[in-house]
Amino acid sequence: MSHFRMLFGAVLVTVALGAWSGWSAAAAPKLPDPAVDDAPSKGSATLVVAGGCFWGIEDVFQHVKGVTNAVSGYSGGSARNAEYELVSTGTTGHAESVKITYDASKVTLGTLLKVFFSVAHDPTQLNRQGPDTGPQYRSAIFFSSERQQRVMKSYIDQLNEAKAFSRPIVTQVVPLTAFYEAEAEHQDFAVRHPTHRYIVINDAPKVADLQREFPQLYR
Numbered sequence: 619m620s621h622f623r624m625l626f627g628a629v630l631v632t633v634a635l636g637a638w639s640g641w642s643a644a645a646a647p648k649l650p651d652p653a654v655d656d657a658p659s660k661g662s663a664t665l666v667v668a669g670g671c672f673w674g675i676e677d678v679f680q681h682v683k684g685v686t687n688a689v690s691g692y693s694g695g696s697a698r699n700a701e702y703e704l705v706s707t708g709t710t711g712h713a714e715s716v717k718i719t720y721d722a723s724k725v726t727l728g729t730l731l732k733v734f735f736s737v738a739h740d741p742t743q744l745n746r747q748g749p750d751t752g753p754q755y756r757s758a759i760f761f762s763s764e765r766q767q768r769v770m771k772s773y774i775d776q777l778n779e780a781k782a783f784s785r786p787i788v789t790q791v792v793p794l795t796a797f798y799e800a801e802a803e804h805q806d807f808a809v810r811h812p813t814h815r816y817i818v819i820n821d822a823p824k825v826a827d828l829q830r831e832f833p834q835l836y837r
Contacts (some may be wrong), residue, residue: 641748642736646736646784647782648831649735650780654768654776655769656722656726656769663720666759667759669739671748673821674820675690679733682730683835685718685721688717689717690799691716691717692712693712694711694712694713695710696711705754706752713758718730725818727769728773733835738824738828740757741787743788756790757790761792774789808822
């Protein structure tokens with residue numbers, strides 16, 4: 619949906635915040651801790667995830683203790699088409715993604731995945747997330763090492779076995795070939811535009827979920 623979010627912010631919204639039937643505070647699942655995880659270690663690490671509009675994913679992880687940076691961008695396609703207008707067509711192979719840099723001594727990969735699956739997005743929605751539709755909004759986690767791949771696949775298997783969701787998890791686990799930073803206008807969007815209607819309705823509730831479900835992680 620090209621320009622959907624920009625147009626959405628300009629029109630009159632007549633529904634209450636809780637009326638949207640997507641990922642909401644009441645629907646946030648209680649997920650188990652990952653059975654397979656990294657041990658705390660010195661130094662920084664990175665994780666690239668995709669799960670709908672990158673504005674909300676970025677905003678959630680910017681509120682997680684131990685995360686030192688979260689950047690919006692594109693993954694899955696090539697450099698020649700890594701720009702918003704093209705990605706919005708859904709034909710580039712890119713997904714709106716967020717590159718998370720974190721202090722591995724303060725937060726683990728498994729903990730970040732738990733946040734991603736429980737409050738940052740709905741991993742059972744195929745090629746869409748809430749009001750946004752198309753493969754550019756798909757659920758995906760990108761691994762850059764065999765270790766990351768093992769933790770990611772193990773956690774999805776664990777969630778499936780626990781029947782943590784009423785519908786199948788559709789999250790792709792795929793190798794990270796590249797991450798292309800999005801345009802400046804998309805960076806820190808929720809911080810710079812907290813009253814934007816899209817943010818208020820779709821993304822602010824995710825941050826509220828994080829604060830309620832992960833008080834020890836919230837900052």
